[in-house]
Amino acid sequence: xxxxxxxxxxxxxxxxxxxxxxxxxxxxxxxxxxxxxxxxxxxxxxxxxxxxxxxxxxxxxxxxxxxxxxxxxxxxxxxxxxxxxxxxxxxxxxxxxxxxxxxxxxxxxxxxxxxxxxxxxxxxxxxxxxxxxxxxxxxxxxxxxxxxxxxxxxxxxxxxxxxxxxxxxxxxxxxxxxxxxxxxxxxxxxxxxxxxxxxxxxxxxxxxxxxxxxxxxxxxxxxxxxxxxxxxxxxxxxxxxxxxxxxxxxxxxxxxxxxxxxxxxxxxxxxxxxxxxxxxxxxxxxxxxxxxxxxxxxxxxxxxxxxxxxxxxxxxxxxxxxxxxxxxxxxxxxxxxxxx
Amino acid sequence: xxxxxxxxxxxxxxxxxxxxxxxxxxxxxxxxxxxxxxxxxxxxxxxxxxxxxxxxxxxxxxxxxxxxxxxxxxxxxxxxxxxxxxxxxxxxxxxxxx
Numbered sequence: 295x296x297x298x299x300x301x302x303x304x305x306x307x308x309x310x311x312x313x314x315x316x317x318x319x320x321x322x323x324x325x326x327x328x329x330x331x332x333x334x335x336x337x338x339x340x341x342x343x344x345x346x347x348x349x350x351x352x353x354x355x356x357x358x359x360x361x362x363x364x365x366x367x368x369x370x371x372x373x374x375x376x377x378x379x380x381x382x383x384x385x386x387x388x389x390x391x392x393x394x395x396x397x398x399x400x401x402x403x404x405x406x407x408x409x410x411x412x413x414x415x416x417x418x419x420x421x422x423x424x425x426x427x428x429x430x431x432x433x434x435x436x437x438x439x440x441x442x443x444x445x446x447x448x449x450x451x452x453x454x455x456x457x458x459x460x461x462x463x464x465x466x467x468x469x470x471x472x473x474x475x476x477x478x479x480x481x482x483x484x485x486x487x488x489x490x491x492x493x494x495x496x497x498x499x500x501x502x503x504x505x506x507x508x509x510x511x512x513x514x515x516x517x518x519x520x521x522x523x524x525x526x527x528x529x530x531x532x533x534x535x536x537x538x539x540x541x542x543x544x545x546x547x548x549x550x551x552x553x554x555x556x557x558x559x560x561x562x563x564x565x566x567x568x569x570x571x572x573x574x575x576x577x578x579x580x581x582x583x584x585x586x587x588x589x590x591x592x593x594x595x596x597x598x599x600x601x602x603x604x605x606x607x608x609x610x611x612x613x614x615x616x617x618x619x620x621x622x623x624x625x626x627x628x629x630x631x632x633x634x
Numbered sequence: 635x636x637x638x639x640x641x642x643x644x645x646x647x648x649x650x651x652x653x654x655x656x657x658x659x660x661x662x663x664x665x666x667x668x669x670x671x672x673x674x675x676x677x678x679x680x681x682x683x684x685x686x687x688x689x690x691x692x693x694x695x696x697x698x699x700x701x702x703x704x705x706x707x708x709x710x711x712x713x714x715x716x717x718x719x720x721x722x723x724x725x726x727x728x729x730x731x732x
Contacts, residue, residue, distance in 0.1 A: 366647065366648065369645070369646040369647045369648075369702075370647065372646050373644075373645040373646045373647070376642070376646075380642050385640055385656060401646070401702075402646050403652070403698070403700040421666075
């Protein structure tokens with residue numbers, strides 16, 4: 295049978311066409327991801343019968359109309375999506391979908407990274423995770439308590455420093471991962487530099503550059519818009535599953551340390567999920583104990599990076615000075631013209 | 635021929651192959667093959683890829699093939715197309731090497 299499906303591409307600024315995609319996805323019980331930059335749509339007689347989106351190096355919101363499944367349209371759609379991503383110079387791709395579709399995407403060269411509750415899965419078409427795991431294995435340290443922290447440190451405060459110091463005290467070795475994604479007010483290079491300077495007095499700490507597998511746009515896209523309270527619980531769980539099953543075993547991690555979260559509901563919710571998932575004894579993976587360390591306060595207010603950013607905006611350098619380490623303060627003053 | 639950028643050719647549909655070429659630093663041909671007929675023809679496909687690249691005098695490449703049971707001549711054509719694109723020569727190929 296000669297197919298008359300025509301594929302076309304358009305970007306997210308095309309409001310009218312995006313709206314039609316949204317309606318189509320809704321009919322297929324899928325939501326439109328807000329971070330998609332490029333859409334690929336397959337149409338027949340002006341009806342959408344297949345669609346998918348590209349968000350950086352992630353393919354998502356992929357659907358074929360119910361009544362047209364089983365004809366291999368997904369292969370045409372995936373060809374178009376791969377072409378679109380490759381033409382954007384994204385060669386190593388991730389893919390979000392639901393686990394019941396795993397075989398279709400396996401046929402397209404993707405393999406599973408992790409799934410969560412049978413509702414969402416993340417795949418990739420490179421061998422990057424394997425290579426990353428090999429790299430981690432080389433950094434493994436011996437000890438009874440191998441601690442871990444994942445932080446964005448946007449920017450590094452006295453609160454972060456206290457958390458790292460406490461964790462370092464309670465661990466034989468501590469692995470500190472810095473969120474790599476450049477989606478925050480402060481650049482990755484600056485954030486990690488300030489962490490290194492602020493923790494240089496601790497001798498049992500390895501500072502890791504984060505990766506696509508730890509709180510990144512691939513594993514946890516809604517983290518970067520958490521100010522809008524739009525965090526997706528499934529994404530949070532997926533990120534934690536990857537940490538427990540795909541990363542922690544390679545470093546022999548036994549504990550994860552995290553600061554208590556008194557203000558931000560979203561982060562607090564993530565912490566609670568963390569306890570549930572990492573410490574789960576039913577899993578075939580080693581449970582990881584989650585240790586919540588109370589935040590330190592300054593003038594009855596918990597110290598947080600968001601407070602630092604606010605003080606910077608208000609140009610309140612006096613108070614700022616009392617809640618960040620000297621190295622961070624020096625950096626902030628030097629870059630004070632930085633628009634936040 | 636010198637591979638200067640990433641390129642791709644083909645489709646994921648049955649009896650075709652999707653081939654992706656990336657330049658690498660080492661002077662080798664790295665092949666990553668996934669095929670629906672791998673057990674039967676995997677080695678032959680790899681041989682064909684190497685032979686074709688040798689003919690085109692191409693090295694320093696990573697070749698990724700998602701094969702859906704393509705015939706030899708299809709595979710070869712897809713590979714040649716991808717290589718020419720990766721060498722930015724698709725408008726003006728050296729026919730003697732094809």
